[in-house]
Amino acid sequence: MLAQNPFGKVNPPPGVAEYSTSGELSGLPVFINNILKILRLVKKQSLYLLLHFEHPDELIEKTKKAIKKLRSTGAILLSQSVFLKGINDKVSVLEKLFEKLTALGVRPYYILHND
Numbered sequence: 001m002l003a004q005n006p007f008g009k010v011n012p013p014p015g016v017a018e019y020s021t022s023g024e025l026s027g028l029p030v031f032i033n034n035i036l037k038i039l040r041l042v043k044k045q046s047l048y049l050l051l052h053f054e055h056p057d058e059l060i061e062k063t064k065k066a067i068k069k070l071r072s073t074g075a076i077l078l079s080q081s082v083f084l085k086g087i088n089d090k091v092s093v094l095e096k097l098f099e100k101l102t103a104l105g106v107r108p109y110y111i112l113h114n115d
Contacts, residue, residue: 032066032069035070036069036070036072036073039070039073039074039075040073042073042074042075046076047073047074047075047076048075048076048077048078049070049075049076049077049078050078050079050080050109050110051067051077051078051079051080051106052079052080052081053079053081053097053101054081054082054084054087054088054097055087055088055093055097056093056096056097056100059097059100059101059104064104067104067105067106068104068105071104071105076107077105077106077107078106078107078108078109078110079101079106079107079108079109079110080109080110080111080112081094081097081108081110081111081112082111082112082113082114083111083112083113083114094111
């Protein structure tokens, strides 16, 4: 069964977000570790990754750690957001989100506004 989090996104089913328990990548989801290993193989060209965040509260310590590990691969990180009523439809919320992302080395890139 899928569970809703406060931001309306669906959490993965149990077992999907298994966490590593040893080594440099300890505490990160296994799928992130696998992605990091692959990204480190890309050397000859720039690699851009587009991340998706809606609210500054999504940037918890585990998320920040994952972003720092993604950056350590040399990938260029961009972010996109969708305007959501009651979640990030205030300038102050988006400003805080973009400031936090920028401090982590993620460039705010795209905002989608649905009709």
